[in-house]
Amino acid sequence: MMKRRLAHVQAYVQAEMAADHTGHDVAHVNRVVSLARQLLQTEPANEEPTLVIAYLHDVGDEKLTETPAQKRQEVSAKLQEWGYPPALVMKIMADIAHLSFAKNLEHPYHLDRAGQIAQDADRLDALGPIAIARTFAYGAIHDLPMYAPENEPAVLSTKQAYRQARDTFHHYQARSERVVAQLNTPTARRLAAPRMAATRRFLARFRIEWQGGA
Numbered sequence: 001m002m003k004r005r006l007a008h009v010q011a012y013v014q015a016e017m018a019a020d021h022t023g024h025d026v027a028h029v030n031r032v033v034s035l036a037r038q039l040l041q042t043e044p045a046n047e048e049p050t051l052v053i054a055y056l057h058d059v060g061d062e063k064l065t066e067t068p069a070q071k072r073q074e075v076s077a078k079l080q081e082w083g084y085p086p087a088l089v090m091k092i093m094a095d096i097a098h099l100s101f102a103k104n105l106e107h108p109y110h111l112d113r114a115g116q117i118a119q120d121a122d123r124l125d126a127l128g129p130i131a132i133a134r135t136f137a138y139g140a141i142h143d144l145p146m147y148a149p150e151n152e153p154a155v156l157s158t159k160q161a162y163r164q165a166r167d168t169f170h171h172y173q174a175r176s177e178r179v180v181a182q183l184n185t186p187t188a189r190r191l192a193a194p195r196m197a198a199t200r201r202f203l204a205r206f207r208i209e210w211q212g213g214a
Contacts, residue, residue, distance in 0.1 A: 036054040043187050049091065054121055072093060124183075154166070
């Protein structure tokens with residue numbers, strides 16, 4: 001039954017995210033699901049809800065749709081249509097609603113275990129080379145300059161500050177440091193280490209080359 005239900009979820013997400021070019025596409029979703037599966041090997045949690053959250057975490061995100069509430073209602077109805085019990089659907093939807101980085105800046109939410117694993121998987125995909133490429137793609141779509149050296153390092157203390165990025169470089173720098181500090185599980189922190197090392201190397205090299213360094 002789990003395999004059949006997850007097949008419905010996967011097909012729905014593929015259709016929903018097929019046209020995305022902001023870095024929240026099907027490839028991102030698949031990486032998050034793969035990372036969630038890796039985390040589940042050492043971090044115990046209920047597998048099916050964890051994977052459902054990982055698949056659906058960006059559907060209905062306010063930065064990707066003009067009607068987030070309507071989209072979340074649609075997802076909830078679909079989950080019940082595919083055979084998920086209403087009580088489980090409520091838990092899944094609550095985790096999805098409170099999983100994003102921006103939602104946790106001012107008032108961190110304590111997700112249940114399935115939500116924590118899915119959140120860690122999403123945050124791991126926000127670190128490292130692919131995450132850098134995703135961030136610059138998102139910045140270009142939203143008309144952000146790549147880098148403005150006169151800007152001070154960003155301080156992401158509020159959701160409003162997060163949404164008002166001044167340039168992509170400083171935004172990613174601040175976001176990556178905050179993300180790695182907020183991981184939930186020891187396994188995610190271990191997996192994050194090489195990604196964060198690559199991130200810091202990139203940021204240092206970017207500054208050198210921006211100034212014309214060899």
